[in-house]
Amino acid sequence: MTVALYDEPGPRARRRILVGSVIGAAALLLLGAYVAKRLDDTGQFRSEYWAPFGGAGVQRILLRGLLATLRAAGLALVLAIALGVVLAVGRLSERRVLRILSGAVVELFRAVPLVTLILFAFIGLPELGIDTGPYSSVVIGLTLYNGSVLAEIFRAGINAVPRGQVEAAYSIGLRKAAVLRLVLIPQAVRTMMPVIVSQMVVLLKDSALGFIVAFPELLRSGRRIYTNVGNVIPTAIVVAAIYITINLSLSAMANWLERRQGGGRRRRDRGEARLPPELGVGVPGGTGSGA
């Protein structure tokens, strides 16, 4: 803990903390016991609810769902990064039209819920003569939303590169495109890597919205299992465990990348690029509050 809300406890405080711990632990155990009893009373621990997960058939369904999730999230990530770069460069452009246009696109797709975007791609676009299936609807929705979010991240990252870098680059005779490509983007990408990885967690979680348009991703595959076996809660627990494992690994990767960049403070003192705090680099829950 970074804040010293209390001192190294003395004998009396230690006793009080011990009492508190005992009471707290007892309360938690009681709560846990109540939930367990409720689960048991309603038969959630019955072996016919859990045994299917040992079978090859159910495992294959889950694995296929996981692959579909990863496929949709992976493709959407690549497309979102591309869209984000285009929109960020557009917003930083010297042409007013481009700036306003990209700004409007970014603000629109950030304001509209992802569900709306996916539904529009799924039932709206076919009405307009564009053929989409569940898979492309999910990818389109994820790309539009995350592309806009990433555009803001990229823009902040580019803006965070010290001005002197740009001036130096121009003064040695580089052109605008070269300044962007050789000086700004490499430095920006380095500072933004952790935020991009956290955005991957958001994107992966959001891919579960494919559930709504019957895209057979991981959660929808879970539905296939529980509608057959009738084990909603066991299935939800197993599926949740899979998501949590993947997301925690991604978060661990983001932390590792951030540490590898050589401790925020030292870097800051040297006046190197860093992101403004409102993007929530390293702040828990900073960008990760999507659906």
Place this chain on the structure above:
Amino acid sequence: MDTVWENRDLILDGFAMTVRLFAVSGLLALVAGTLLAIMRVGPIPPVRWAASTYVTVLRNTPLTLVFVFSTFGLPRLEVRLEFVTFAIVALTAYTSAFVCEAVRAGINSVAAGEIEAARALGLSFRQVLTLVVLPQAFRAIVPPLTGVFNALLKNTSVAVAFNVAEANAIYRRLQNLDGSATIPLLLTLAGGYVVLAAVLFGASRLVERRVAAVR
């Protein structure tokens, strides 16, 4: 365009449901999230662990899955509620984890000297927290909390898949009635969310100005 105008009452009903989901679960999540944050910075280890486990689990689970737990799972435990209530349970459970993180960041942003001074005056942990730390923390976290609530506003849309007639459900229904109304409907829907988000940000700026403190 006619479809939108003829069904304006229906569309307004949808947005009223969106606002209701947002307001109720937002308020509940604010309370629950603050309690979780206090548990997480408190001196009692088992309570601390319980709160951080909750936050880690909820933050890494897709909201759609939280909805499945709530709407389809709870009835299996013989909890019988209306679909709207299940949606509120899911949104509150999910959002409070993010509120907790925002509040905790705010608590961590209070200057250590303030806390040391308060302790030097002989205030207890509870007094330090309620008199010195939380009032300052809440001032600092208006912007990040606004972000959390903006996410909540958009997240209410997930309820469409769980039998709640919020704005997207209306869109879906009307779009089925009249395919040619797709674009006007979508623009109405998007416009509604933009307006709601603008109200949220306006309110946040108002609150921020009122609580702004010279540090």
